[in-house]
Amino acid sequence: MKEYELVIIGGGPAGLAAAVAAFDAGIKDILILERDHSLGGILNQCIHNGFGLHTFKEELTGPEYAARFTDQVLERGIEYKLNTMVMDISPEKMVCAMNSEDGMFMIPAKAVILAMGCRERSRGALNIPGYRPAGIFSAGTAQRLVNMEGQMPGKRVVILGSGDIGLIMARRMTLEGAKVLVVAELMPYSGGLKRNIVQCLDDFDIPLKLSHTVTDIEGRERVEAVTIAKVGADRRPIPGTEIRYECDTLLLSCGLIPENELSQNIGVELSPVTSGPIVNDGLETNIPGVFACGNVLHVHDLVDYVSEEAAAAGRNAASFIQNGESTESDKIELCPEGGVRYTVPVYLRPGKMNDTVTVRFRVGEVFKNSSIVTYFDDDEVMRRKKQIMAPGEMEQVILKKSDILAKPGMKKITIRVEEG
Amino acid sequence: MFDVVVIGAGVTGCAIARELSAYDINVCVLERGEDLCSGTSKANSAIVHAGFDAKCGSKKALYNVRGSVMMEKLCKDLDVPYKRNGSLVTCSKDQDRSVLRDLLKQGEENGVEGLRIVEKDELKEIEPNLSDDIECALLAETGAIICPFHLTYALGENAAANGAHFRLNTEVTGVAKEGDHFVIDIKDAPSVETKIVVNAAGVYADDIHNMVSKNKLHIVARKGQYFLLDKTVGNYVTHTVFQLPGKMGKGVLMTPTVHGNILVGPNAEDIEDKEGTNTTLSGMDYLTKTISLSIANPPLKNVITSFAGLRAHEDGEDFVIGEATDAEGFFDAAGIESPGLSSAPAIGEDIAKMVAEKLGASLKTDFVPTRKGILNPAELSFEERNKLIKEKPEYGQIICRCESISEGEILDAIHRPLGARSLDGVKRRTRAGMGRCQSGFCSPKVMEILERELNMDYTAVTKNGGGSQIVYGENKQV
Incomplete structure (x- = not known):
């Protein structure tokens, strides 16, 4: 070839x-x-x-x-x-x-x-207990069946995970005639975009239960019921908080x-x-x-x-x-700290980099009235106030080559979330 | 009138049917499920035990040791993946190593070859991911791993190729002796008559047995839960690593599979419900906790699925093999729990001999003992693979990306004798859908292939027969 x-x-x-x-x-x-x-x-x-x-x-x-x-x-x-x-x-x-x-x-x-x-993360990778009947789909698989094949994978639906595809599918399944009973989310916050919560759940009166997970799947051939329960700070189900939903479908949108x-x-x-x-x-x-x-x-x-x-x-x-x-051997490491989970890229080549570089990242929890702060070594160089930051949405910092070259010998750039 | 009806198309029933098909008799296998390998045979540890665990003189010991010896050649004849990887029973510093010596002695008395106790230094060499607490282990060189799906399908297909009939979706509701033959009642279908009945009905073998015999059997479903781990950690152990049996039970094993995954399990839990194949939070917690006794940092974040299987545990603690004492012509292969997979070839041989003797049947001259499995293109050279794709372009179209399964393999699985009729049928035969995405990407494509090849409606495609349909109909129509 x-x-x-x-x-x-x-x-x-x-x-x-x-x-x-x-x-x-x-x-x-x-x-x-x-x-x-x-x-x-x-x-x-x-x-x-x-x-x-x-x-x-x-x-x-x-x-x-x-x-x-x-x-x-x-x-x-x-x-x-x-x-x-x-x-x-x-x-x-x-x-x-x-x-x-x-x-x-x-x-x-x-x-x-x-x-x-x-x-998509599958049911198996999530270790959800219960039977393994037909009717358990990742949200994307259901999306393909509905939108590409024109076929309905379910009539009464429970959704685990509030990732964007799950939220979108809550709306789609509803529009196509299914009843979406609930969206359960393990974390105390949604994994999806705010606009999707509003447009796909709130507008259709679909309840979102935060800090909940699936604890049982019933049905030998096809899903017959799904039980969800509240989880504690350790993300383990709290006995006595179970709610059982009779349904034929479980959609997963868990990452x-x-x-x-x-x-x-x-x-x-x-x-x-x-x-x-x-x-x-x-x-x-x-x-x-x-x-x-x-x-x-x-x-x-x-x-x-x-x-x-x-x-x-x-x-x-x-x-x-x-x-x-x-051939550049100089590297400046980008260090995510204090609520910043990671950065892409992970390091910069000061001599080689473009005039600006967009650093993208996500935060690990919901932050209100906080700032994204950038440090060149120990010096604060940028502070941007954000009313709200959530794990479901990407954040970014734009670094200028000129700023970086102005500080020769720099070892690391730290990006962190700080209060206020 | 059939000469023999075998009830159950699990690995035991299929092994018996295949041996029976070597004789000049009319054999029919009745299976409740929509496919072979639908019960215990599909959810177990996928290993061939060396044969040291079973008590000396027990049927379990006898059949396990013989089956283990037969297995390698059988797998070669039937084109079934089999690998002699060896097994280790590990003993930690807090455990009693005399138990290990007793196991060694028992194994030797059972006739198991290649057993020896290995000390810590050597263990670290041959199995570096064992827990630091492990001091020594019983190494069984003849321990092996196998694909239980492929073995069952291979035995069934080979039986069918040699003339055995198979009726799927056929649930037996009654067995009665009438004169010199048996009448078998079938749910929603006419009865079947046969001279001989072979009971290989797994967890239901007691119900079937008790229809004709006053010497009642009682089988409980002993549930075992498992984790299947991603191939990225497929080399975490190379041997089948058992824990020392003790007060806490038999412990939990970690083993590679012939397909390159890692399996962790099982726990053991007696349940009333013979369909209770659900996993539980407590069961999974038990596996997580217990496996770390023998394995250092078990990579359980790489779990791709968990499942449960039911072992047919009979109250007598042993296999029940042979003709019922008060029902002439009725043969049991009951209470087949572990080491049932290992024992299947030997059980098949013996039951077939007993039946043939009863019928005065003789061996066929045209029995074909070999069978070709589904072609695995990954085993071909670059040139061979290109030649194949040129001749059959469907082998160039990958359907399951995680396991690299082509459309050609799926078509083969559907169109061969006793071929796949469902998503699970395709999955168990080809591994399409068995990888890390767990069929998220390929299931709609496999559904399309089933729809097209079997000329069925898209809504009629099921996960595993019965009411396990995947979709309900067109958008807005349901």
Whole structure:
């Protein structure tokens, strides 16, 4: 198989935006490998609106948002292969992929962008006790069944987890004629966006029970009932607080996990917090020329940020191809502290970095009337007040290269949440 | 009129049917579930015991040791994954190592080869993730791991290929002797007549037995819960690591599986409900607590699913094998709890011999003892795989991303004899849906394939037959 300068693994929002940006930065020899039968990734099943407010200043549905990027890929004549599964990638960036038409094939690449997205945490991984009948779906699987196949996976529904897909599906199932009885959330706060709580639960009078979890699933063939209970500070169910719901369906929206099995094969180092690659300011992993963006890097709240991040990865990959490996050895570490769970990127190369770098992160709990404070070593350099911050929403700090170069010898940048 | 009806298409029933199909007789297997391997055979430790646990002289000891010896060749003949990984019974500094010596002695008396006690230094070499408290262990070189699904399907398919009939979704409601034969009543279907009945009905074997015999059996369902761990920690142990049996019971094991996962379990809990395959918070807590007695830092955050299986525990504490004393022509393979999987080949051989003798049947000349499993493209070379995809493009289309299962394998699973009819049927035959996403991504695709290949309605696709439908109908219509 012929060599490509840039191979992009995944044709969802991240892969598409990365391809377009790399192309516009001068790399014409690009191949996108997509496992599904069309470009667009998971956006194809997200038929609700609310996408693109930041990027296009209008409200688009998922397929519309994807189409904007697919069109750009097509206009540029960027090559892609559908129904193609990447089986392995070597540290030398030899991509092994497979489809029905070409069989199994190897593609040598100068640079690779990982854009495989994420998967949903399953019932098994949550250790929910009970039977294992039909009628237990991850919210995304139910979304695919309803929105792509036009088929109803349930009539009376309990939802565990208040992740965005679960909230969206509470509304969708209701609109399609199902009765959504309750959304239970283990944590004392929602895992989803505030606007989804309002528009998908409150507007339909669907109760959200915080600090609750599922303690039993009944039904031998199909789900017949689900019991939820309140949990204590240790997140264990409190006996005596059980409520039993007769229902035929349990949807799970309990978190997303970046799909980094391929990344691990290459030898990419992963963060134990995000389960995504550890990257520098160029979104490059520890393997030179291997970049990551989108939900495979860390789970995003809005696709607009995925596109923005992926475009940066595309430009940086282009620069890598054009200018070769970075020889810079100086590194400044980004340290998340005091409520900040992680940062992407994890370190900066002061000489090599772009004029500005967006540092994205999430907080670990709900903070009210607090500030995001940035320190260069021990010196406070930025303080931004936020009325409210929640784990369901991403936060960001923008760092300027000029500020960083003005402080030579700096070892670390700390980002933390402080009261007031 | 059949010569023999076997009740139950678990691993025992299928092993018996396969051995019977070597004789010149008319065999029929009746199975309540929608598929073979729907009960105890689908939820167990997936290991072949060496044979040192069972008391000397017991049927369990006899059949386990013989079955363990037979298993390797059988798996080769039937193309079933089997790996002799060896097992360890671990003994911690707080435990009585004389129990280990007794087990060694019992094993040797049972005729188990390759047993020896291994001390801490060597243990650290061969199994580095054992708990620091472990001082020594009984190593059984003949301990092995196996895929219980594949073994059951292979035995069933091979029996069918040799002429045995299988009736699925067929629940026996009565068995009665009438003159020189038996009449078997079936739920919602006409009765079946047969000269001989073989009872391999798992947790229900007592109910079936008691329909014809005054010497009552009593089976309780002994529930065992398990965790299945992701392949990323598949090398955490390489041996099957048991805990020393003691006052606290048999302990909890950790073992690799032939497919590269790790299995942790089981607990043991006697329950009344013979359908009680639910997991419980207390059961899972017990596994979490107990496994750390033998394993250092068990990687339980990598659990991808948990499940429970029911072992058919008979009050007599042993297998019940052979003709009922007061019902001529009625043969039991009852009380088949652990080591039932290990014993299945030997039980099959013996029951078939007894039945053949009763019928005066002779061996066929055209019995085919081998069977080819579902092709696993991952075992092919790059060139072979490309050749396959060129000839059959469906092998180039991956359906299950976590386990890299192609459409070709799923089509094979559906269209082979006694093929898959449900999502679980596809899963157990091919592993599609058995990986870390637990079928989140592939189930709608597998449903489409089932719909197309079996020419069924999308709403008729089930998880595992009966009322386990996945979708109810079109949007806004239900």
